[in-house]
Amino acid sequence: MQINWRLRELTLKIVYYGPAMSGKTTNLEQIHSHVDPLKRSELLSLKTAGDRTLFFDFLQLELGRIGTLTPKIQLYTVPGQTYYESCRKVVLKGADGVVFVVDSDVNRWGSNLESWKNLFKHLQSLRIPLERTPIIVQFNKQDLPNAMSPEQLKKLLNLGNNAVVSAAAIRGEGVLDTFKLVTRNVMAQAQREMA
Amino acid sequence: MDNLQDQDRNYALNIRVGLTIYPSQDKAIEQALLLLKDRCPAQFILLADSSGQLISIQGERGSLDVVALSALVAGDVAASHEIAAMTNQLDSCQMVLREGKKSSSFTCEAGKYMVLFVQIPGETPLGWARILIRETAEKIAEIVDRLPDPEDHLAAGLDNMPLDASLDSAIDSLWMG
Ligand SMILES: Nc1nc2c(ncn2[C@@H]2O[C@H](COP(=O)(O)OP(=O)(O)OP(=O)(O)O)[C@@H](O)[C@H]2O)c(=O)[nH]1
Ligand SMILES: [Mg+2]
Numbered sequence: 001m002q003i004n005w006r007l008r009e010l011t012l013k014i015v016y017y018g019p020a021m022s023g024k025t026t027n028l029e030q031i032h033s034h035v036d037p038l039k040r041s042e043l044l045s046l047k048t049a050g051d052r053t054l055f056f057d058f059l060q061l062e063l064g065r066i067g068t069l070t071p072k073i074q075l076y077t078v079p080g081q082t083y084y085e086s087c088r089k090v091v092l093k094g095a096d097g098v099v100f101v102v103d104s105d106v107n108r109w110g111s112n113l114e115s116w117k118n119l120f121k122h123l124q125s126l127r128i129p130l131e132r133t134p135i136i137v138q139f140n141k142q143d144l145p146n147a148m149s150p151e152q153l154k155k156l157l158n159l160g161n162n163a164v165v166s167a168a169a170i171r172g173e174g175v176l177d178t179f180k181l182v183t184r185n186v187m188a189q190a191q192r193e194m195a
Numbered sequence: 196m197d198n199l200q201d202q203d204r205n206y207a208l209n210i211r212v213g214l215t216i217y218p219s220q221d222k223a224i225e226q227a228l229l230l231l232k233d234r235c236p237a238q239f240i241l242l243a244d245s246s247g248q249l250i251s252i253q254g255e256r257g258s259l260d261v262v263a264l265s266a267l268v269a270g271d272v273a274a275s276h277e278i279a280a281m282t283n284q285l286d287s288c289q290m291v292l293r294e295g296k297k298s299s300s301f302t303c304e305a306g307k308y309m310v311l312f313v314q315i316p317g318e319t320p321l322g323w324a325r326i327l328i329r330e331t332a333e334k335i336a337e338i339v340d341r342l343p344d345p346e347d348h349l350a351a352g353l354d355n356m357p358l359d360a361s362l363d364s365a366i367d368s369l370w371m372g
Contacts, residue, residue, distance in 0.1 A: 002248045006218040011248040035369045044263045055274075058247070058266040063365045074248065074266070090273040094246025180366050187362055
């Protein structure tokens with residue numbers, strides 16, 4: 001979170017986290033293609049030749065004036081592949097909120113679980129306070145015939161109070177709902193911290 | 196006045212990780228960057244916070260995408276910080292040089308919370324630039340560590356922000372369908 005009182009700008013950082021190939025980049029691509037170009041930056045992608053995220057994707061959105069401030073929302077994705085561990089940590093730094101993108105494919109349950117644990121490990125080592133950082137869980141790829149159901153996934157990840165959204169990001173389904181939910185939560189948290 | 200400062204200290208403590216820049220600090224930062232630009236001389240300077248949020252620029256930006264550049268510079272500095280930590284070279288001010296024929300650029304940390312990118316013309320001596328940049332980085336870190344001026348006390352306004360309806364409609368209006 002950054003606040004510039006002269007420009008009356010509030011900038012918030014949201015990170016899309018999750019296992020390799022779960023659809024994090026797809027979420028940002030969908031947002032990029034549906035948002036008015038005047039209200040967003042270009043999508044910046046640091047990727048390998050095979051279109052896998054190497055470092056991060058980045059997209060900034062401007063919400064226009066709300067109250068007396070102009071909030072800017074920055075969206076980042078992390079690289080999901082296991083060996084980019086150190087890059088994930090770097091991208092998570094300073095996050096105000098997280099979207100955990102689950103791959104609902106039943107064969108991917110182990111990767112989801114590993115990545116979920118990995119997220120908390122990094123949040124802890126970066127001293128990001130859990131109780132003040134909204135984490136939204138997106139059950140992506142619900143369109144797959146072998147997708148695990150939201151109930152099964154909730155059990156798998158042992159989800160407590162986390163807000164969840166079902167999605168098929170590739171078709172744009174659930175993408176806006178996820179973004180709305182995380183933005184709302186992050187803004188509410190910012191408001192609480194400044195009150 | 197004491198009272199104001201106490202309030203402000205509390206206020207600052209409430210806000211985690213990130214950075215709050217008050218008008219007086221913003222002005223001081225702008226001056227520090229301008230001074231660096233003239234003394235170096237530098238073509239272009241960008242200051243962002245360490246999570247990639249743009250704070251200030253000086254010089255000719257042309258068609259440069261400064262939002263993207265901020266994210267990249269922060270990623271770059273964070274990555275080189277990790278490299279330094281892994282290879283036991285961690286210093287208080289990490290500085291990376293990109294040397295070119297027409298121009299060169301430095302990226303470095305400015306205190307714990309900010310990153311600085313400075314592009315200089317090819318003919319500027321690198322050693323000279325390095326000293327000035329390091330000085331400026333330290334000065335900027337010091338500026339944001341300062342308590343805000345009493346005049347910075349303003350109607351904060353965020354707590355009056357109508358979150359519910361107006362936030363939702365702001366998000367909805369981003370979407371083109
Ligand atoms: N069936 C289906 N496929 C999807 C969905 N969302 C994304 N995909 C596909 O999954 C693959 C990986 O998507 P990405 O968005 O690149 O995944 P990522 O999470 O960014 O992957 P990394 O960058 O490697 O961590 C692509 O082939 C997408 O087309 C979905 O909702 N359903
Ligand atoms: Mg990706």
